[in-house]
Amino acid sequence: MASPSRSVGATTWPVTLATVLVLIFLLLPTLIVIPVSFGSQKYLQFPPEQWSLTWYRAFFADREWLAATRLSIMVAGLSTILATLVAVPATLAFARGRLMGQGLARALILAPMILPHIVVAVGMYIAFSRWNLIGTLPGFVVAHAILTLPFLFLTLSAAISKLDPSLELAAASLGAGRVAAFRYITLPLLMPAIAGGMAFAFITSLDEATVSNFLSSSTSKTLMKKMFEDIDFDVSPIVAAVSTLIIVGSLLLIGAAQLVRHASQRAPKSAATPLPVARSAMKTA
């Protein structure tokens, strides 16, 4: 008889085989752009006959590509800051406050994640062209802040629900006002989640293509819009080089965010230890 741990823990071989095949399907097509980007021919080659940095040089020498990259990084940074500035207080209001129409407000915050992006994009395109926001930094920033808001809200809500409310109560009982309790207790405890959420918001904005595609103008376009046009017009290996840079950049940023998150899973315990007295006081109350 097989030991219980084996019969539960092990999977049957067809499932394992299927898993391996699906994971290959998931990863391989994307990774193919990396070797292709190091070719030297005008058309895409796999494997490249001659490995070179031709297309990376071409990217860094092209003013239009660089301008698009700069704009995308700026939009990602500013929209992440804007989304965080509105998401943190909103999350607090849900977690610690009393709101009328809470369900409606929550649905509104989550809506940009669920409603079809093409509809959001076209709606913004028509409205923004009236308000002269097409191809402008404020236009991109506002649009991307709205699209990343749901992700930040969910991440922060999950983090705040894990916080021990007795810590804030203890601070209050020791004479701290609401602002002080937030500033010295809640915010530091939330910091890792905020930082992690911001990293993911940054990447989400950088990778956002549908709305950017419509909000870009011929003179001011994001990196994704520039890539979209180049792919549509002529598949030059520069796009493969840019794709490789994006893949590597995203992975580095995600790795960093995961490290922060990892640290945050330990943080609440360590942050809670200076206040054992407050905790035991709560129990007696």
Place this chain on the structure above:
Amino acid sequence: MAVIANAGANPKGFSPRLSLVLIAPAMALLVLFFVLPLTGLLDQSVRSPDLSIANYVRALGSDLYMKILLRTVWLSAMVTALALVLGYPVALTMSRVSGRMQLVIAVCVLVPLWTSVLVRSYAWIVLLQRRGIVNDTLLQIGVIDAPLRLLYREGTVMVAMTHVLLPFMILSIYGVLRSIPRDLSMAASNLGAGGFATFRHVIWPLSLPGVYSGVLMVFIIALGFYITPALLGGPETLMMSTLIGQQTTETLDWGLAGALSVILLALTLLLVGLFGRVLRLEGKGI
């Protein structure tokens, strides 16, 4: 002690007024730049060129647009089914292995999720174009004499969309599978159930909430998906999203674009309204 007891009686600290102040910036941002543009679409659809439902009559009365709407629903359903069939085994394995193996699978699933959709769609072009890797390889080993036309086909769009949306399905199912206590399958096997019987009668029914959530999520995203069909599809594979895009920026028929958008939006809201309870969004952030 009295102070603490008092504080404990009111764990929800903020007054209604402070709560309102805290949520106001988010609401202002959303109402101005999200709700207003969306209602603007509705406005366009009934007022362009003049106040009537002509745009809806055009959208729903035309055989061509009806065909595109049906194709969109059909393609989204196929993508959802494919994602479920491909995703379930991965979620199952992920929930059963532990330690390093689990980390490896998680990375394989999460890396695509956080790699640009555009990059992943482009990768399919690199593979499938006329002088792409697949055609080159097939020519070299002599399976075909002339390059195959692999792009701009419905099947290609379907496979690429499945590729992009698969991680959502896997994570939805895994989230539920993970929470099923191992004691249950152990109890089933102790009572004499084989591996498949345990799966059929214990694991599968318990995993259904994750399946429903994944199915709804993938289907909804597929309905409004723009980038992949726009790059990999051709005129014969026009979907609602690509049609709306065309009407907006090429034909400049904002009335029709508005009507088509409202129809797509209504379809999505109907689905969310009917089945929204099954959506488990909490795990989707990271």
